Structure formats: C-alpha cells, structure tokens
Amino acid sequence: MSFEKLGLIKPLLSAIASMGYEHPTLIQKRAIPLVLAKSDIFATAQTGTGKTAAFALPILQRLRKTEANEKRLLKAVILSPTRELSIQIFEDLQNYAKNMKIESAVLVGGKDIASQQRAMKKGVDIVIATPGRFLEHVENGLNIENIEFFVLDEADRMLDMGFSKEIRKVHPLLPKRHQTLLFSATYSDKVRKLSKLVLTKPAFIETSKKNSTVDTINQVAYMVDTNRKAELLAYLIGSRNYPQVLVFTKTKASADTLVEELKKDGLKCDVIHGDKTQAKRLKTLQKFKEGSVKVLVATDIASRGLDIEELPYVINYELPSVAEDYVHRVGRTGRAGREGEAISLLDIYEKYDIKEIEKVIGMKIKKEVVEGFEPDPNIRRKDVDEKRLKGEHKNPHAKKERAYNKNNANRPATKKQMKVSKKKRKTTKRD
Numbered sequence: 001m002s003f004e005k006l007g008l009i010k011p012l013l014s015a016i017a018s019m020g021y022e023h024p025t026l027i028q029k030r031a032i033p034l035v036l037a038k039s040d041i042f043a044t045a046q047t048g049t050g051k052t053a054a055f056a057l058p059i060l061q062r063l064r065k066t067e068a069n070e071k072r073l074l075k076a077v078i079l080s081p082t083r084e085l086s087i088q089i090f091e092d093l094q095n096y097a098k099n100m101k102i103e104s105a106v107l108v109g110g111k112d113i114a115s116q117q118r119a120m121k122k123g124v125d126i127v128i129a130t131p132g133r134f135l136e137h138v139e140n141g142l143n144i145e146n147i148e149f150f151v152l153d154e155a156d157r158m159l160d161m162g163f164s165k166e167i168r169k170v171h172p173l174l175p176k177r178h179q180t181l182l183f184s185a186t187y188s189d190k191v192r193k194l195s196k197l198v199l200t201k202p203a204f205i206e207t208s209k210k211n212s213t214v215d216t217i218n219q220v221a222y223m224v225d226t227n228r229k230a231e232l233l234a235y236l237i238g239s240r241n242y243p244q245v246l247v248f249t250k251t252k253a254s255a256d257t258l259v260e261e262l263k264k265d266g267l268k269c270d271v272i273h274g275d276k277t278q279a280k281r282l283k284t285l286q287k288f289k290e291g292s293v294k295v296l297v298a299t300d301i302a303s304r305g306l307d308i309e310e311l312p313y314v315i316n317y318e319l320p321s322v323a324e325d326y327v328h329r330v331g332r333t334g335r336a337g338r339e340g341e342a343i344s345l346l347d348i349y350e351k352y353d354i355k356e357i358e359k360v361i362g363m364k365i366k367k368e369v370v371e372g373f374e375p376d377p378n379i380r381r382k383d384v385d386e387k388r389l390k391g392e393h394k395n396p397h398a399k400k401e402r403a404y405n406k407n408n409a410n411r412p413a414t415k416k417q418m419k420v421s422k423k424k425r426k427t428t429k430r431d
C-alpha cells in the first residue's frame with residue numbers, strides 16, 4: 001500500500017517522500033483514513049512504529065483549509081509527557097508541513113511563560129505541549145475555543161507521571177465538538193478510564209500485542225555481579241565495537257556515577273536526566289545524534305521522545321522500577337522496522353525483577369553470561385532469602401502479604417480484629 005492510496009494531498013506526499021518514507025507503517029495505514037474521516041481513535045502503538053505521522057499527517061491535511069487565513073486560530077493541541085518528546089513532535093511536524101503554511105509552537109516547562117505568550121500572539125494553528133504548561137497557558141487566557149483536534153500522545157506515560165489532574169481539567173474546557181486521538185504504548189486500567197472520559201465512539205486500533213516489544217529487537221540479558229556491571233558495559237562497548245549506545249539507569253545518581261566510570265575507560269559519554277536543564281539536555285542529545293558522544297547514559301525521563309535514526313543498541317544498565325518502562329526503553333532501537341539489540345545487565349537482585357518485565361511483554365528474555373564476567377556463586381542476596389523469593393514469584397500475593405504483615409506488626413489491633421483473632425484462637429488445633 002502507498003501513501004497516495006491513503007488519500008493524502010500532494011504537499012504532504014512530497015514532504016514524506018523527501019524524508020525517505022516509502023510505505024506507510026501499520027499504525028499509519030489504520031489511523032490516517034480514520035482521522036481524515038473525523039473519528040475519535042484509541043490506538044495502542046509501540047514507540048517507534050511511526051505513530052507521530054499517523055496523527056500529524058491527517059491533522060495537517062484537515063487544517064489545510066485554514067492555511068490561507070490571515071488570522072490564525074489555534075485548532076489543534078497535542079499533549080505529550082516530556083519536553084523532549086514535545087520538541088521531537090514539533091520537529092516532525094515542521095518536516096511534514098514544510099510545503100504548507102501552517103504554524104506550530106511548543107509550550108513546555110522550563111521556559112519563561114511570558115515569552116511563550118508573546119510568541120503565540122502572532123497566531124499558531126497547532127500547539128505541542130506538556131500538560132502542566134498547557135493548563136497554565138489556558139488559565140492565563142490562551143484561547144482554546146476553536147480547538148478541533150485534541151491529541152494525547154503516550155497517554156500511559158502522562159498518567160504515570162501524574163498528569164491526570166491537568167488532563168481532566170483541560171478536557172471540559174475544550175469546545176464540545178472536537179476530535180480526540182489517544183495513543184498509548186501500553187493498555188493499563190488508568191488509560192482505559194481516561195479513554196472513557198475523553199473519547200466519543202472511538203475506533204480502536206491495536207497494532208501490536210498488549211505491551212509487547214517490537215519484533216525486530218533482539219533481547220538478551222547478561223547475568224553479572226553488581227560491582228562488575230560498569231566493567232562489563234565498557235567491555236561490551238569496546239570489544240563489540242558498538243558505534244552508538246543508549247544506556248539506561250534507574251536513578252540520576254547512578255547515571256552520574258556510571259558516566260564518571262566510563263570516562264575513566266576513555267569512552268566519550270554524556271548523561272541526560274531530570275536534573276539537567278532543558279538547554280543542556282538538548283545540547284547533549286544533539287551531540288549524541290551527531291555522533292560526537294558515543295555513549296549516552298539516561299534515566300527513564302529521557303526514554304521517551306528520543307528519536308535517533310538507526311540506533312542499534314540499547315543497554316539496560318539497571319532495570320526500570322516500572323516494568324512497562326522496559327517497553328519504552330527498548331523501543332528506542334529497532335525503530336520503523338530496523339533491527340536492533342536490547343541488552344540488560346542483571347545482577348542477583350534483578351534476576352527476579354525481570355520476571356515482571358517478561359510478564360508484561362509476554363515472552364522470555366534469553367539469559368546469558370559473558371566469558372570472564374561470570375557471577376560469583378558465593379554472592380548471596382543480602383536483603384532476602386532467595387528461596388523465599390522464588391516461592392513468591394510463584395505466589396505473587398506472598399510479597400504483598402509479607403509487606404502488609406511487616407507494616408502492621410506494631411500496629412495495635414482494632415476491636416474487630418481482636419474479636420476475630422479470639423474466635424480463631426478458639427478453633428485452632430493447638431487449643
């Protein structure tokens with residue numbers, strides 16, 4: 001199937017042809033006709049499947065009537081979880097709309113709101129924003145009476161980041177008649193609840209199995225001791241001649257420590273995480289895109305919105321705290337059908353955490369050992385007994401029960417509990 005067959009207009013066709021897109025991806029094939037036909041949509045699409053073009057192209061096409069208007073009215077708002085992703089969407093839109101007269105603006109935190117308001121004065125058709133900053137603009141008088149398109153990109157991530165309140169506040173302020181397009185990589189209860197609130201008779205598009213990772217990604221886990229992870233990472237990058245690697249850590253502190261370690265090994269690396277200013281993050285990202293930084297160490301905040309062409313390797317130096325984030329992390333590689341490799345370094349503590357991830361992605365990840373980095377069999381987990389952990393994995397409620405018992409150990413029993421326990425005591429075998 002070609003893009004022409006989807007009914008796209010010439011200015012868009014020539015823009016995407018110049019970007020090297022030959023055939024629409026699955027999500028584009030399904031979503032473009034629906035958006036053109038004015039339907040609300042609920043799409044579960046993995047990161048890297050081409051979902052930006054899936055909503056951007058038909059929106060641009062439907063906005064072409066407004067191109068000639070002298071006075072621009074805000075017609076579309078795209079909410080995304082992070083500054084980086086918002087900027088990425090903005091850049092994609094600029095490329096898709098390069099043969100059209102459509103103005104877009106990015107409204108994200110970290111920038112002076114007054115200067116954003118001044119920039120908006122000249123009139124824009126499309127705004128790409130993070131939810132908090134968008135609400136701030138609305139509360140400061142941004143006119144949203146003419147909105148026709150409301151896009152929630154990476155809705156699951158926005159909810160995980162606590163943006164539910166902002167989205168719920170903005171939604172009733174939009175004009176009654178508008179079209180809503182909701183995209184989410186995962187299909188959680190929270191997303192389902194939000195979809196009920198914001199969507200009207202939506203068309204459902206499911207381009208992949210729930211929470212599954214892209215097929216073209218080869219996923220492997222190497223077992224290694226905690227204190228040898230940095231050494232193994234440097235060894236893998238060096239010995240396998242990886243040209244460019246994105247490395248994920250769980251925390252900002254471990255990202256900073258790891259970068260220092262890797263620098264000692266002579267690797268050109270840098271770090272992006274929430275403590276870095278937006279200007280610094282963008283500069284680092286640019287250096288990574290250009291190739292002057294070979295290893296980019298990032299926390300999960302950066303796992304969305306990074307669009308680096310043909311990034312072949314993603315390494316999970318530490319597994320994410322939230323299993324679903326694994327999907328987003330590894331989605332950085334294998335984009336738009338290209339092959340990629342996702343490697344996770346697992347220490348004795350993460351050996352069981354990966355089972356949660358395997359449940360989410362619905363498949364087992366191969367576990368291997370790199371010669372010279374075999375885990376020391378004498379090292380035991382300090383926090384818990386491994387046997388019990390194994391048992392807990394078979395009985396997922398055991399962990400909750402143990403946590404409950406621990407939290408309630410010193411709590412005085414309620415009258416009701418005392419009654420129950422007296423009753424129980426009467427009937428126990430020992431009595």
Ligand code: AMP
Pocket residue numbers: 020021022023024025028046047048049050051052053307309335336
């Ligand atoms: P996205 O999922 O929107 O972040 O897109 C992932 C990557 O795929 C981006 O680099 C896009 O430029 C690229 N892309 C999107 N659609 C296509 C297509 N039809 N053919 C080739 N590349 C595409």
